[in-house]
Amino acid sequence: MVLTSLAPATVDLASIRLQIRTLQPQLVEWRRHLHQNPELGFREHRTAEFISQKLTAWGIEHQTGVAETGIVALITGTRSGPVLAIRADMDALPIQEQNQVPYRSQQDGVMHACGHDGHVTIGLGTAYYLSHHREAFAGTVKLIFQPAEEGPGGAKPMIAAGALQNPDVDGIIGLHLWNNLPLGTIGVRSGALMAAVELFRCTIQGKGGHGAIPQQTIDSIVVGAQVVTALQTIVARNVNPIDSAVVTVGEFHAGTAKNIIADSAHLAGTVRYFNPEYEGYFKQRIEQIIAGVCQSHGATYELDYHSLYPPVINHPEMADLVRSVAEAVVETPAGLVPECQTMGGEDMSFFLQAVPGCYFFLGSANPARDLAYPHHHPRFDFDEITLGMGVELFVRCVEKFLK
Template identity: 75%
Template sequence: MVSTFPSASADLSRVRQDILSLHPQIIEWRRLIHQKPELGFKEEITSEFISQKLSEWGIEHQTGIAKTGIVATIKGSKSASDRRVLAIRADMDALPIQELNQVSYCSQHDGVMHACGHDGHTAIALGTAKYLQEHRDRFAGTVKFIFQPAEEGPGGAKPMIEAGVLKNPDVDAIIGLHLWNNLPLGTVGVRAGALMAAVESFHCTILGKGGHGAIPHQTVDSVVVAAQVVNALQTIVARNVNPIDSAVVTVGELHAGTKGNVIADTARMSGTVRYFNLELKGFIQQRVEQVIAGICQSQGASYDLEYWGLYPPTINDAEMAELVQSVAAEVVETPLGIVPECQTMGGEDMSYFLQEVPGCYFFLGSANPQKDLAYPHHHPRFDFDETALAMGVEIFVRCVEKYLNS
């Protein structure tokens, strides 16, 4: 296997060569996990595989946290006046997607697929754990590995926090990564502040009065009301949110009617709301209901609205983002290298960990169009360049050494 890593100092070269020798095993673990994808809170095969590996390497760990989660702890033997605790988080759930890739490690579970890179996240965390266990003399303090279920929903971070994974020993800081096919291999997207958006959802049923399509004056047309609501909801971002702030209100579902000459008495819609600025929490929800209520009142209809929050924004601590950026710059030295303004309206429940302790979540570029490895996340042909796995391990290892030995 040919390395795409740049040259490095003597110390970096030593770490890199050790990780490169481990790289084939990391690829093997990733492919085994990819073949056995499991949905949120059902990651029993994956959890058992992780536990077997940790036991094989003599790493202390607990299983069954938030159903299928695992927490492992490795203590460094290097002396230091301040022995801190750094956590590394990896999600391990898959998606309800039928894989279309023609590869030897294709999903063996019909209708379920690792289409977002979580198999790679888990393999990177395992590779980091194995390396650190074998080189405990190179770092002080403690590293806590959090293998988390159900990131894709309904969310495993919050129940793991409630189960105490940030305690005993208390975590001082946390890092995590997301393999990212929106960036090319050899790049890292990292920034202080908001990296990913808050995620909120709503269902709304417009309650009108059905009737004959040729006699509309006897009805309250739920389709007409719903159409006005969909258009008006767009004004929330266009006219109520500061244009300096990014936000999205999307109606992704609209269902009504059974026949062309029948006016429907109900119309049902569902949508998603995204934003970065924490000050918008509650505001968009309030405006969504005000818009729906006003239009329904003007048209003689009523409504039933359900609105709930999923994940808060993923907000990185400035000092931890600086740590990751400084380490990543030593690992990826391509013309693009570090992409500091990388953001997405996608959401992540890593945000809950970052609300509890300082930390940094970052994107590790994994796309390689030359190998036809550039399909977007959640696509049935999603896959990534596995060279990124060793890069991820090296960034984690270097972060551990730099943070705990400082």
């Protein structure tokens, strides 16, 4: 749900240093170029080439082709110190854009409908600034431009390819432009920010027949309907009420005619939860329920269950770092939103499992300019003022972490 009832908070541009404010037109240009040329996961070849060209022009050491299309760049300060990684995802979505803007997608059926064009732009802006101000930090900044966040997931392949090594990363941060929060706000919290994502598909096999002679059949629709209803008891009666969780059946396909009892039914859905202690639990409980309902009716089933992403869990000290920086960039207390959890998922979670880190939301909605459509909507867009804010936040995190 987009919080369109919230007006954008006052954006104090004075809190954004002059060099970054001066960079704003360039940020907008880069973002619009990326928006016009979106690419799906693991196909971000032109995006990666664009990033690499910029890094090369600025004299920034970087490696291309990490986990197919990913890029890892290194910027060293003038003194030795720890390593802070900054992650930005690059991929777009299979959506036909409906925005009528000069920078609308030029790729039929592909669109940056989740803000990843902004994430790449903020990463590039941060790289540009830091490469010209190496005296401001001690240690190394590792910029990770990651493919395929929208699926099937590029974080694990990048970690496997050594993105967090050589040099070893001590901490990691990342942000998501967030149209669920108004411009001028930042959502940051310790602990769980985003949910685990698990997916399932189930085929229930009954016995088809004539709709007027049900005693000769095993009605897969009746069995499937009972399964859907019974699955809702997991959250209602098996999960601790203090813990949030969702079991959603989003697909139910069965039947070919009004007077034919369906031979089989096909269900598919998703599971979301914050508490990592529930890992493996929902798979077990869902199969128990499906097996029990099917057995009671004489039906059989096949279940395919897949764990996609674990929950996004922020490290307390890294969340404190981001929070302290946010307080200097946005108006407080109105500008900080501590309770900003979402059941959406993110493969940033794999980076956060590997090293201490913090993922946070940067408010980007501006209803007054009709820039408040939700993520993954064909008219999604955001207020580009947030680009400079993102660079400022990352730069201040670097300077504070690598002091």
